[in-house]
Amino acid sequence: MASHTATAKPTIVLDMSWLESPAHTTRLSFRGTPAAIAAASSVFGVPLPTSACRSATVGSRSALWQGPDEYLLIAPESERTLIIQALTNELSAHAHSLVDVSHRQNGLIVKGPHAVWLLESGCPLDLDLSQFPIGMCTRTLFEKSEITLWRLAPDIFHLEVWRSFTEYVIALLSETARELAA
Amino acid sequence: MSALRSPKGGRIDRARPLQFTFDGKAYVGFVGDTLASALLANGVHLMGRSFKYHRPRGLLGAGSEEPNALVTVIRDTARRTPNLRATQIELYEGLVAQSQNRWPSLQFDMGAIANWLSPLLPAGFYNKTFMWPRAAWHALYEPNIRAAAGLGTAPSLPDPDHYAQRFAHCDVLVIGSGPAGLAAAKTAAASGARVILCEEQSEFGGSLLDDRNATVNGQAASAWITDTLAVLGKNPRVRLLTRTTAFGYFPHNLIGLAERVTDHLAELPDGKPRERLWQVRAREVVIAAGAIERPLVFPGNDRPGVMLASAARTYANRYGVAVGRRAVLVTGCDAAYEAALDLVAVGAHIELIVDVRPKGYTPGPAEKAARAAGLKIQEQSTVLGTEGTLRVSRIKIAAIDSNGVIGASRSHACDVVLMSGGYTPSVHLHSQSRGKLVFDDALGAFIPGKTAEHSHSTGAAHGVQGLTALLRDGATAGAGAATAAGHVATPIMHTGVALDGNMAGVPGVLPQATSLPPTKAFIDFQNDVTTRDLALAQREGFESVEHIKRYTTTGMATDQGKTSNLNALAFIAGQSNRRIPDVGVTTFRMPYTPTTFGIFAGHARGDLFDPVRKTPSHDWALARGGVFEDVGMWKRTRYFPQAGEDMRAAMDRECLAVRNQVGMFDASTLGKIEVVGKDAAEFLNRFYINNWSTLGVGRSRYGILLRDDGFVYDDGVVARLAEDRFHVTTTTGGAARVFAMMEDYLQTEWTELSVWITSTTEQWAVVAVQGPRSRDVLKSLVSDMDLSPEAMPHMSVAHGHIAGAPMMLFRVSFSGELGFEVNVPARHGTAVWEAIYHAGQAFGITPYGTEAMHVLRAEKGYIIVGQDTDGTMTPDDAAVAWAIGKAKPDYVGKRALERPAMKRLDRKQLVGLLTVDPQTILEEGAQIIASAGQTVPMTMIGHVTSSYYSASLKRSIALGVIAGGRGLVGQTIYVPMPGRDIAVIVSSPVFYDPKGERING
Amino acid sequence: MLVIHCPYCGDRPELEFSHGGQAHVIRPKDPSQATDAQWAEFLYLRKNTRGLFAERWRHVRGCGRFFNAIRDTTTDQFVVTYRAGEQPPASVVGGAL
Structure with a gap:
C-alpha cells in the first residue's frame, strides 16, 4: 500500500493480524418476488432470510439479506456455473433477477479483540452484541465507502467492499490500527 | 520552592519538577501543574493583551471559562497552536509558550495605543467609520482591519499530527465528573447501563478537587473519587474519558466529544492521534457541567491580578499556589468567602473582604466561617476603581449608606483582588440541544427548563447547591437516565460534608458615584465589551438582546459568554428597567470551547481525503509514466507521454494512432447497470427517450435519459443481452x-413492472480498442468468436473468451473509427489489458487517455453530458433528438418537452465552432457574442463547451451552444477575450468523417 | 445527525440515508392529459411547511428502499415513518399532506 500521510512514522511495524482476505468466491445478486425468494431457498440450499438484516449459512453457502427483495448469495468460486444454471432453470416460472457480481466486490475479514474498536472508527452503527448480533448483516458505511458488514462471531466480521474502495477501507483501518501499535 | 507555592497539599507532584519557558524566560513548575498555575507560582500574572484595546490581562479563571490568558504553545516549526487557554495547558518538560496580540513585547505593547483611543472605538465603530469612500474598503480598510484583528497567529505549515474519529453508542452519557456527575455515573453503571463518563480536565472530580475539607460518606473526597473510579473502571460497560470536552449537542442525542490525547505529553508517542473525535449517540444524556463564577463589574475589573474567587480556590487547593500575598476579596456571594479561607491556608494575607450586598441578607455558612476566623469584613460597599499598570496594586472601596448614597472612597494596597458575583449554571449544552431556560430567582441565574432532547441536567448545572444535594441530584439523574434507557435503576445516595457556601449572587454592575456607566468596567473580557458599549447600543436603539449581542459582540466568539452572559443581561435589564428574564437570552452556540480543524478532518486528508478508485490499468499506466486526472473519485489516465513529449504532443500522437492504426483505452469507469425482468424493455421505454422494443437480442443502441423536466440527464449505450436482460451503461459520474x-421510478411510480436492477460497474473491466486495425488486434486474441462485419456489425454484442477470460464484446465506437469494447470480469482486467497491448504491438497499438478520447469524440460531434450539456438542454438543443422514440405514449421528460418554452427557436443549440485562424484554440467556458467590438456589458448569445486542437484536421475545433445556433451555421460570431475578439465561424458539430463511413472499418 | 427509523431496518443514522423531497407527489398516469399548469405544478411546486411535513427518504446505504416520513420541521423530530405506497396513520396526518 502506498504511504498515505506525511506523518506515517517508519518506526512503527504495524501488526496486521486483524485483517484477512478470504479466497475469491461466487457472489450473486438475487432479487425477486416472495415466491421467487422461496423457490431460490430450496434450489440454493440455504433459506433466504425474510427478516431484515439477517443471514443464513448452510455448509459453504450463505444468503445475506440486503433489502426486502434483494439478497447476496455467497458460495465457493467453483460452484458458480452450477448455481447459476440451477437457479435459472428452476426459477423460470418466478419473476426474479440473478446477476453475477463475483468480481464487483472483495471480501475482508476483520477479527480479533480489537475488531469492534477498529470498525467503530468508521462505521456509524452500534456494534454492541445486543444491537448487532452474530449473523446480522447490512449495507452501511465505513467513512466514505459503502460496505456490507456481516458479523460471524463476537470478534469476527466479514466485510464486502466494492473493488475500487477496498484499498481505501484497508488504509483507514490500518490508520486506526496504528493507535494499537503505540 | 517559590514563596507562593505551599509546602504541601494540592494535587501536584513536588518531587517531579518541570522546566518550561514563557515568552523566552525559563521557569519551573511541577507535574500536575497547568501553565497558568505554574506561572502564578512564579509570580507571573500578566499573560496576555486584550483583543481590541490591547489592555494588559492576567488570569480571570482557572478552567475553560478563562477569557484572557490565551497563549500560543510551540512544539516545533509545524506544531504551533494559538489561542490556547493557559488554564487548560498541562505542563510538560520543555513546554514553550508565548503570549499573543502584543508587539514588541507583552510588557510594552504598541497596540495598547488603542486603549488610549478607546473613547473613539465604541461599539459599531467599524460599521460607522469605514463607510466611504467605497473604493477604500478593499484597498485600505479591510486589509488593515484584518491585520489588526485576531489574537494568535495561525500556523503556516501543514499540520503534521493525525487525528482520529470514532463512533460510540451508550445508554447514558455523563458530561462532567464533579459530585453530581460521579454520582450519576455510579448509579447508571450499577443498573447495567452502558455508560460513558467524560471530563474536560485531566482528572475526574470537578469541584471536589477544589475543596480541601469535603468528605463523602465520611471519606475524604479525593479517596471517594478514587474508589468510585475504581468501581467504574472495572465495569466493562463503562468508558471513562478525561481531557475530553463535550463541545456540541447535536440533534437526536448525538454529542460531539473532543478528546485531547497527546497535547499534555512531552514526547509524542508513535501512532497516537493528537486528538480524537467521539461522535456519541446516547439514549440519555446527563449534563453535570457545573457552574461558572461571575466577575463583578466595576472600573478596572480587568487589571492583571483581579480574578475570580473560585479560581483562587482552585489554585490554592489543587495546585498549592497562593495567587498573591495580600488579597482583597470583593463578593456578592457567600461561597466566595471560602476562597478567603483557602488563601489564608496557603499563607496569603487577606487585607479586606468587601461584601457588595445590601445589608439585611442572611449570612451564609461561608461568611460565618470567615467571621469566625477573624477576617476583616466591610459590608454594603462598592468598588470605584483599581490601580496598577501591569498588575493591580490598589483598590478603591466606598461604603454605601442606607439611602444608597456612596460615601468617600478609601484605597487599599493589594497584589490580588478576588471577585465573585455569584455562580451561573453551565447551560450551554442544554441550550445547544434547543432546551428552554428558566430564571431561578433564588439563584439569580438561568437554569435548564424544558428539555428538547433526552437529557437530564443535574447538579450545579441545574442550580443545585450543597454537597449532599449535589450527590443526591446526580444519583437521581443517573437513575432517571438509566431507567429511561430501559434499565432498572435505584439512586445510590451519599452524604457529603462541606462548607456549602451559598452560590447565589448579585449580577451586574456595582453602584458608582456617577449616573453614567463607568469606563473600563468590562463585561465580556474576551471581546473587550464594557458597560459603556452596551449602554451605547441601547441608546442607539438596539433593544433586542440578540441585536445588542451582534452590535457589541458580547457573548460571541470562542468564549460564548461563559463569564459574561448574565452580567450583560443584568446590565441591559437595569438600563431599560426590565427584569433579566424579560430581556431574554441569546442562543449558546457550539463548540463549547474552540475545537481544532484537525479533529473534524480526522483521517480524511491527503490520499485518504476521499476513496481513490483505480481502474485495472492503473498500475500499468503508472509504470509507463501515465498522467492521471480525477474524475469523481476515479483516477483516469489523461495521456501517456513518451520521452520529451508534452501533453499536446502526446494527445496528438494518441489521436492520430487511433485514426490511422489502433488505440486502446481503459473505459472501466463507465457506470453499468443490469436491468432484468420480463418488463425490462417496457421499463427502459418509459425511462429513456429511445424505443427499446425494437432492439434485438445481441444489439445495442445509444440511449438518452432526461429528467421529468425534459432536460438531458445522462447518456450511454444500452445492449440487449436477452429478451428480459439489458446491460445499461451510464456516464462515469x-x-x-x-x-x-x-x-x-421502480419503487414509487411503476411498481407494477416486473423488473430489478443491479449495479455491475465494478464487475466489469472495459478496454476500448478503437481504430482501423482494432479487429485485427482482437482476432489475434479471440478464437471462439466470428468478428467479421457480417457476424459482428456496428452496435452488436456477443460473448466469447479473450486471453483465457470470459468476455462480453461490444462493437461500439466513441471515436468514429471501427471499434470494440472488451468487457471482462474485473479481476481479469489487468491481464487482458496487457494481453491486448502485447498482441497489438504488431498493429502499432497505442494506449490513449481521456484527453485523446475527448478530442476524438469532439471531432465527431459526440457530446459529453455535463460538459456540452448543463442541465438546461433538451435533446433537440443537444442535437440528439433523433434518438427519441416518437411513437411512445410517454417517457420521462416527454410531457415537459411539449411546453412552449421548450420549443422556442432561440433556445441555445449545440453547434460546431471553427476559428478563422485555425491555430487559435478557444477557451472552454468562453462567452460568445454576435458582433465584434462590444463594450461591457456585452450581449452574450452562448458559450464554448468543448475546445481542442485536432491533429487529424490540423486545426482547432470547438463545440458550443448558441441561441438559435443551428440557424447561424456559416456565419461569423465572436469570442471576446482580453484585448481582442476572436472571429469564429459557426459550423456543423461533426468535423471529421461527416458521412460516418470510417465506423465500418 | 438524525436517527431515522427505516421501516425495514429500524433505527439507523442519517448518514445512511438520502433525502427525497416532499412525499405523496404523484406522477400523473397519463402526462399527455395534464395541462401545462398542472405539469408545472407536478414538476416544480413544493410545500415549505413549518411543522409536520411528509417527506421521502431513501435508505440508500442500507436496504435501498424509498419510504415516507412525517417530520416536524421545527424540532427535527420524526412522528412516524412508513413504506412507500402507504398512507400515514390518520392520527398524525394533520397538515402534513
Whole structure:
C-alpha cells in the first residue's frame, strides 16, 4: 500500500493480524418476488432470510439479506456455473433477477479483540452484541465507502467492499490500527 | 520552592519538577501543574493583551471559562497552536509558550495605543467609520482591519499530527465528573447501563478537587473519587474519558466529544492521534457541567491580578499556589468567602473582604466561617476603581449608606483582588440541544427548563447547591437516565460534608458615584465589551438582546459568554428597567470551547481525503509514466507521454494512432447497470427517450435519459443481452444517480413492472480498442468468436473468451473509427489489458487517455453530458433528438418537452465552432457574442463547451451552444477575450468523417 | 445527525440515508392529459411547511428502499415513518399532506 500521510512514522511495524482476505468466491445478486425468494431457498440450499438484516449459512453457502427483495448469495468460486444454471432453470416460472457480481466486490475479514474498536472508527452503527448480533448483516458505511458488514462471531466480521474502495477501507483501518501499535 | 507555592497539599507532584519557558524566560513548575498555575507560582500574572484595546490581562479563571490568558504553545516549526487557554495547558518538560496580540513585547505593547483611543472605538465603530469612500474598503480598510484583528497567529505549515474519529453508542452519557456527575455515573453503571463518563480536565472530580475539607460518606473526597473510579473502571460497560470536552449537542442525542490525547505529553508517542473525535449517540444524556463564577463589574475589573474567587480556590487547593500575598476579596456571594479561607491556608494575607450586598441578607455558612476566623469584613460597599499598570496594586472601596448614597472612597494596597458575583449554571449544552431556560430567582441565574432532547441536567448545572444535594441530584439523574434507557435503576445516595457556601449572587454592575456607566468596567473580557458599549447600543436603539449581542459582540466568539452572559443581561435589564428574564437570552452556540480543524478532518486528508478508485490499468499506466486526472473519485489516465513529449504532443500522437492504426483505452469507469425482468424493455421505454422494443437480442443502441423536466440527464449505450436482460451503461459520474433514479421510478411510480436492477460497474473491466486495425488486434486474441462485419456489425454484442477470460464484446465506437469494447470480469482486467497491448504491438497499438478520447469524440460531434450539456438542454438543443422514440405514449421528460418554452427557436443549440485562424484554440467556458467590438456589458448569445486542437484536421475545433445556433451555421460570431475578439465561424458539430463511413472499418 | 427509523431496518443514522423531497407527489398516469399548469405544478411546486411535513427518504446505504416520513420541521423530530405506497396513520396526518 502506498504511504498515505506525511506523518506515517517508519518506526512503527504495524501488526496486521486483524485483517484477512478470504479466497475469491461466487457472489450473486438475487432479487425477486416472495415466491421467487422461496423457490431460490430450496434450489440454493440455504433459506433466504425474510427478516431484515439477517443471514443464513448452510455448509459453504450463505444468503445475506440486503433489502426486502434483494439478497447476496455467497458460495465457493467453483460452484458458480452450477448455481447459476440451477437457479435459472428452476426459477423460470418466478419473476426474479440473478446477476453475477463475483468480481464487483472483495471480501475482508476483520477479527480479533480489537475488531469492534477498529470498525467503530468508521462505521456509524452500534456494534454492541445486543444491537448487532452474530449473523446480522447490512449495507452501511465505513467513512466514505459503502460496505456490507456481516458479523460471524463476537470478534469476527466479514466485510464486502466494492473493488475500487477496498484499498481505501484497508488504509483507514490500518490508520486506526496504528493507535494499537503505540 | 517559590514563596507562593505551599509546602504541601494540592494535587501536584513536588518531587517531579518541570522546566518550561514563557515568552523566552525559563521557569519551573511541577507535574500536575497547568501553565497558568505554574506561572502564578512564579509570580507571573500578566499573560496576555486584550483583543481590541490591547489592555494588559492576567488570569480571570482557572478552567475553560478563562477569557484572557490565551497563549500560543510551540512544539516545533509545524506544531504551533494559538489561542490556547493557559488554564487548560498541562505542563510538560520543555513546554514553550508565548503570549499573543502584543508587539514588541507583552510588557510594552504598541497596540495598547488603542486603549488610549478607546473613547473613539465604541461599539459599531467599524460599521460607522469605514463607510466611504467605497473604493477604500478593499484597498485600505479591510486589509488593515484584518491585520489588526485576531489574537494568535495561525500556523503556516501543514499540520503534521493525525487525528482520529470514532463512533460510540451508550445508554447514558455523563458530561462532567464533579459530585453530581460521579454520582450519576455510579448509579447508571450499577443498573447495567452502558455508560460513558467524560471530563474536560485531566482528572475526574470537578469541584471536589477544589475543596480541601469535603468528605463523602465520611471519606475524604479525593479517596471517594478514587474508589468510585475504581468501581467504574472495572465495569466493562463503562468508558471513562478525561481531557475530553463535550463541545456540541447535536440533534437526536448525538454529542460531539473532543478528546485531547497527546497535547499534555512531552514526547509524542508513535501512532497516537493528537486528538480524537467521539461522535456519541446516547439514549440519555446527563449534563453535570457545573457552574461558572461571575466577575463583578466595576472600573478596572480587568487589571492583571483581579480574578475570580473560585479560581483562587482552585489554585490554592489543587495546585498549592497562593495567587498573591495580600488579597482583597470583593463578593456578592457567600461561597466566595471560602476562597478567603483557602488563601489564608496557603499563607496569603487577606487585607479586606468587601461584601457588595445590601445589608439585611442572611449570612451564609461561608461568611460565618470567615467571621469566625477573624477576617476583616466591610459590608454594603462598592468598588470605584483599581490601580496598577501591569498588575493591580490598589483598590478603591466606598461604603454605601442606607439611602444608597456612596460615601468617600478609601484605597487599599493589594497584589490580588478576588471577585465573585455569584455562580451561573453551565447551560450551554442544554441550550445547544434547543432546551428552554428558566430564571431561578433564588439563584439569580438561568437554569435548564424544558428539555428538547433526552437529557437530564443535574447538579450545579441545574442550580443545585450543597454537597449532599449535589450527590443526591446526580444519583437521581443517573437513575432517571438509566431507567429511561430501559434499565432498572435505584439512586445510590451519599452524604457529603462541606462548607456549602451559598452560590447565589448579585449580577451586574456595582453602584458608582456617577449616573453614567463607568469606563473600563468590562463585561465580556474576551471581546473587550464594557458597560459603556452596551449602554451605547441601547441608546442607539438596539433593544433586542440578540441585536445588542451582534452590535457589541458580547457573548460571541470562542468564549460564548461563559463569564459574561448574565452580567450583560443584568446590565441591559437595569438600563431599560426590565427584569433579566424579560430581556431574554441569546442562543449558546457550539463548540463549547474552540475545537481544532484537525479533529473534524480526522483521517480524511491527503490520499485518504476521499476513496481513490483505480481502474485495472492503473498500475500499468503508472509504470509507463501515465498522467492521471480525477474524475469523481476515479483516477483516469489523461495521456501517456513518451520521452520529451508534452501533453499536446502526446494527445496528438494518441489521436492520430487511433485514426490511422489502433488505440486502446481503459473505459472501466463507465457506470453499468443490469436491468432484468420480463418488463425490462417496457421499463427502459418509459425511462429513456429511445424505443427499446425494437432492439434485438445481441444489439445495442445509444440511449438518452432526461429528467421529468425534459432536460438531458445522462447518456450511454444500452445492449440487449436477452429478451428480459439489458446491460445499461451510464456516464462515469452519473452511475450512482442514474441507479437511484431507476430505483425511485421502480419503487414509487411503476411498481407494477416486473423488473430489478443491479449495479455491475465494478464487475466489469472495459478496454476500448478503437481504430482501423482494432479487429485485427482482437482476432489475434479471440478464437471462439466470428468478428467479421457480417457476424459482428456496428452496435452488436456477443460473448466469447479473450486471453483465457470470459468476455462480453461490444462493437461500439466513441471515436468514429471501427471499434470494440472488451468487457471482462474485473479481476481479469489487468491481464487482458496487457494481453491486448502485447498482441497489438504488431498493429502499432497505442494506449490513449481521456484527453485523446475527448478530442476524438469532439471531432465527431459526440457530446459529453455535463460538459456540452448543463442541465438546461433538451435533446433537440443537444442535437440528439433523433434518438427519441416518437411513437411512445410517454417517457420521462416527454410531457415537459411539449411546453412552449421548450420549443422556442432561440433556445441555445449545440453547434460546431471553427476559428478563422485555425491555430487559435478557444477557451472552454468562453462567452460568445454576435458582433465584434462590444463594450461591457456585452450581449452574450452562448458559450464554448468543448475546445481542442485536432491533429487529424490540423486545426482547432470547438463545440458550443448558441441561441438559435443551428440557424447561424456559416456565419461569423465572436469570442471576446482580453484585448481582442476572436472571429469564429459557426459550423456543423461533426468535423471529421461527416458521412460516418470510417465506423465500418 | 438524525436517527431515522427505516421501516425495514429500524433505527439507523442519517448518514445512511438520502433525502427525497416532499412525499405523496404523484406522477400523473397519463402526462399527455395534464395541462401545462398542472405539469408545472407536478414538476416544480413544493410545500415549505413549518411543522409536520411528509417527506421521502431513501435508505440508500442500507436496504435501498424509498419510504415516507412525517417530520416536524421545527424540532427535527420524526412522528412516524412508513413504506412507500402507504398512507400515514390518520392520527398524525394533520397538515402534513
